[in-house]
Amino acid sequence: MALKGNLRDFTITQLLNLINLARKSGTLFIEGPSEKAQVSFQQGKLAYAHVAGEDDSLATILYRANKITAAQHRTIKARAGKMSDKELGLLLINANYITQQDILASLQAYFVSVVQRLFTWVEGFFRFENGAAPPDGKITIRMSLENLIIEGSRQMREWEHLQSEIPSLDMALKFTDRPGTNLRNVNLSVEEWRVVSYINPKNTIRRIARTTQMNDLEIRRIVYGLLQAGLVELVRPQGTAPKLKPSLPGKTREEQKSLVNRLIGRIRSL
Amino acid sequence: MQTVKIVVTGPFSAGKTEFIQSVSEIDVVSTERKITSEAERIKATTTVAMDFGRITVGEDLVLYLFGTPGQRRFDFMWEILSEGMLGFIVLIDSTRPETFREGRSILETFKAYAPTPYVVAANKQDLPDAWELDDMRIALRLQDHVKLLPCVATDKEAVKKVLLELLYSVLAEMDANETG
Structure with a gap:
């Protein structure tokens, strides 16, 4: 039976818990309201994560993590643009630009940030493909999910609280x-x-x-x-029509005021 | 026959059904069910669809009072009940600060539905552990111009005063629209 459904019924935290406990290997594909993401696991551990449309090349991740300079980033992009992340990683390590530890730590921070963003997705579809591996050439990590699940539960609670405080973003x-x-x-x-x-x-x-x-x-x-x-x-935002219009019988303003005055008189007399 | 609708909303167990019962000339048409959730078992029954009360103003005019279900899982009813309302009343239990956040959220939700006047009524002000209005205003984050009225939902005079204040706000808004 395929593991698929709606995030409304089964949250990201619950999915991670299931993958962790069942020590699953494969890729979770998620379609949120405006973005798509994929997260890969190896024996219940986080291996890789990516949000569609984002530059998740190793060079960009290292640059964002301040492991390489802007000039180095530009140079790598220009000269090694077609190189896979694995090839680029080996090249940088062999050239003593960076250590293996730096690469893994930067990737882990990026993958964790992707998963944390997913915690805010409360609408959308998911499907887990058993055995589906990350894209070719990508470097994977092995990170336990327990801490992420705890962090996710915290964020879900915060999310529920904030949603009840600010029910609509259209205000x-x-x-x-x-x-x-x-x-x-x-x-x-x-x-x-x-x-x-x-x-x-x-x-x-x-x-x-x-x-x-x-x-x-x-x-x-x-x-x-x-x-x-x-x-x-x-x-209410200025210049926008409300979803519902107030309704008061009477064609003219005077008729409507007279009607409200009659209501006032009646309630006073109760 | 012309009809006018006022909606009475608020958190679970705020006293909406009693509020409508106090002034309705008919027995309130109430759709109540026994409480099944342990967490919400502070009263025996709760409204699951709506309460419905009526005040006849004349042969040609009737005021309907609609009470919304207080439990959030029935909030899909709110927008339906709000259609065409003249204004709304948010009823808050002054003795249960744990419901104030929910009250704020309901207020914001109804404000988003329609630009109608509204008042906030602090119910159960006759009880010794009721919060003071000034403190409730801060807790509910109400601006000074928003009417926050003391109320006892079982007291007809108190309920009348809340309804009247809402209608005064409707008139004031009409005047403001005329001059604006």
Whole structure:
């Protein structure tokens, strides 16, 4: 029986737990709301992970991990662009540019970051293909899943909490009118400042997330902090039609006001 | 016959059914079921679809009060019940701070459905362990302009006051739209 289903019914954390306990080897393919990913396992251990459309070449991963410089990255891309990751890894180790340990640590950090992103995917389809290996030429690791599962469970709890606090990303934010609040006196991180700079009743939270390249979890974390601090409030985005329209009988405004006044009179008399 | 709808919403066990019962001229048409979840067993039954109350204003006009199911797993009903509402009331149990977060979330959800006026009613204010309104305003993150009203859902006068405040807000918004 194929292992496939919907993330709504079976979460990433539950899938990792199953793969870990059953010591499965194969590849998990996941189709999220806007992205696709694949994660490979060897005997229940994490071997490889990749989000479709992302540059996961060894050179780029090493550059992002500050193991090689921007100039070295450019040179490698230009001269060894067709080389597989395994070939490039051997070349760099033999040339004493980098150690095997650096390569494995950088790959592990990248694969873990991919899996952590998957924890925020609560919608989408998955299928596990037994025995399916990572793409040819890719370097694999062997990492136990237990810590990832614990971290995933934490993130799922946080995600549920944030989702109940901020149910819709289609709402906009506006600065509160509290007197005496000055943003300059508040200590904000770089990421928070980036979000703050886009706060405007015209911009939905989803649009801010897209512009600042944050995922749902990241933007919710920041918005939640700003809401908790009382710096912003949620408002309907300006210029957008509401899903539902209020309905009041009566053609003219005067007729409608008269109707509301009749309601008021009736309730007073109860 | 013209009909007007007001929705009464709020977390599980906030007192929505009692609120509607207090002013409805008919026995509230309630779709209640026995509680099956241990965690929610603080009362015997809960609303699973909606409560429905009626106040006749005249031969040509009727006000309907719709109470939403409080448990989140029935939230697919909320948007259906909100269709065409004049305004909504969010009822919060002042003695159960563990439901305040849920109350905030419900408020944000309904605000997203429709740009209608709303008021927040702090129910069970007659109980000794009820939170004070000022503290509830902060906990619920309500801005100063949002009406937060004391309420006892079983007390007809208190319920009338909440309904009236919502209707005053409807009138005020009409006036604001005229001048704006």
